Amino acid sequence: MKVLEVKDVKMYYEIPFRGYVKAVDGISFSLDAKESLGIVGESGCGKSSLGITLMRLLPSNGRLVNGQVLLDGANIYDLPEDRLRKEIRWKKISMVFQGAMNALHPIIKVGEQIAEAIMLHEEMSKEEAWKRAGDLLELVGISRDRVDNYPFEFSGGMRQRVMIAMALALNPAILIADEPTTALDVIVQAQILRLIKDLQEKFGISLILISHDVSVIAEMSDYVAVMYAGMFQEYGSAKDVFLNPLHPYTKGLLSSVPSVKGKPRRLASIPGAPPNLLNPPKGCRFAPRCPFARDKCFKEEPELREVEPGHFARCHYAEELRGVEWNVR
């Protein structure tokens, strides 16, 4: 049995009198123990919405309108909230939220914030929780005597380490890390990614890494999903997706990344912006920005198809465009 199975999940935000923002619109995938899935796409494509949907932490206007999220075979949307809180959330599946390192209370001691978070979910004395906070700091490479420091005494990288420590406090099987290195400088970014990778291997965690940054995803993931307008547009092994991108959107994303190896190339980028998900475009949602779009693309919505073994793309012309490079200037 897979650790996590996501089946045709749709999560919409209700906007009174206007309709629904289709932030997560028919996502399916599964994850085994120790595997990592990278989810990449521009800002506004629904990545964070998918993350909170997997945690069943929807805001008041968020609605699961279709699908299932199966953890060890049980749909978390069928469980009563108190069981979810006691047995599942943070214990089986955990998340480092986008931007959370800036949400640490600046003038409450780091140790106290970690201890409080632990005690919310596990019966433990204050002394035990403080000791565990020290252990967790050491786990993420911070000396345990810094429990008495305040977040304002920590660098951005250290605060992100604290968030990772908190997410791992109850030994989850699955960790979702949403943009964990965004806003950190390149060197610290590399250190944080290394830390996540090391912890993943040490504890055999299944990792879902979310980033708008292709190079972050490329370095860290066994499998890659390219998300656009609430949907996976391409899915496959990291090697297949990055070396042989099938979907024009993936080609566009990759063309905006400087290539480390191989021939130098001019950096292209994708003109325009992702669509408003209150009224997504008809047909292929990428059509208004796609240099390869034809009439059919504006009329018929493509399905996510297995174009090559284990390699899926949501494009009518994936076969024809195989090997064709993004060439917009």
Ligand SMILES: Nc1ncnc2c1ncn2[C@@H]1O[C@H](COP(=O)(O)OP(=O)(O)O)[C@@H](O)[C@H]1O
């Ligand atoms: N609580 C909310 N209510 C309405 N719309 C929302 C809410 N949260 C996010 N959105 C919208 O959902 C879409 C997807 O957002 P998000 O999941 O944050 O994307 P990403 O993480 O890929 O940047 C965006 O259009 C965003 O404005």
Ligand code: SF4
């Ligand atoms: S279906 Fe058409 S518009 Fe959509 S990605 Fe493929 S070629 Fe482009």
Ligand SMILES: [Mg+2]
């Ligand atoms: Mg996000």
